[in-house]
Amino acid sequence: MAKTLYAPGTVKPRNRELAILGLSSVLDVPYVDYCHRKIGSKCGLSHEHFEDALAGKVPADLSAEEAMAYRLGRILTDLKTPLDDATWKEAVSVMGKSELVGIAHTVAGYRWVSLLDQINGDTKRWINKDE
Numbered sequence: 001m002a003k004t005l006y007a008p009g010t011v012k013p014r015n016r017e018l019a020i021l022g023l024s025s026v027l028d029v030p031y032v033d034y035c036h037r038k039i040g041s042k043c044g045l046s047h048e049h050f051e052d053a054l055a056g057k058v059p060a061d062l063s064a065e066e067a068m069a070y071r072l073g074r075i076l077t078d079l080k081t082p083l084d085d086a087t088w089k090e091a092v093s094v095m096g097k098s099e100l101v102g103i104a105h106t107v108a109g110y111r112w113v114s115l116l117d118q119i120n121g122d123t124k125r126w127i128n129k130d131e
Contacts, residue, residue: 022073
């Protein structure tokens, strides 16, 4: 799945990182946050973007498509019922169906990765190489 999500032409890299940041703003996933700071910075996301996003705020200076990617990361992470029509229509109008589906796959994949991060527990477990 990772090869698909990171393949050129699947999901725009910046949108992917913003969706993952949206997920990270809902879940406590320190390892995902740690890894994606470096990846996100390569996509032009600043320290301020990360801090705002992790605090649950749409970062400043994003395009409508990028803001939607971030919002979808938050919405899909917590989704327990079908996605409402208004959000679907807005997302499709801003980014198109293929990008929306790619974002959904990204969030789904990272939801699974986040479960593994949460099982790992305390950040010290993966920082301390002696254990």
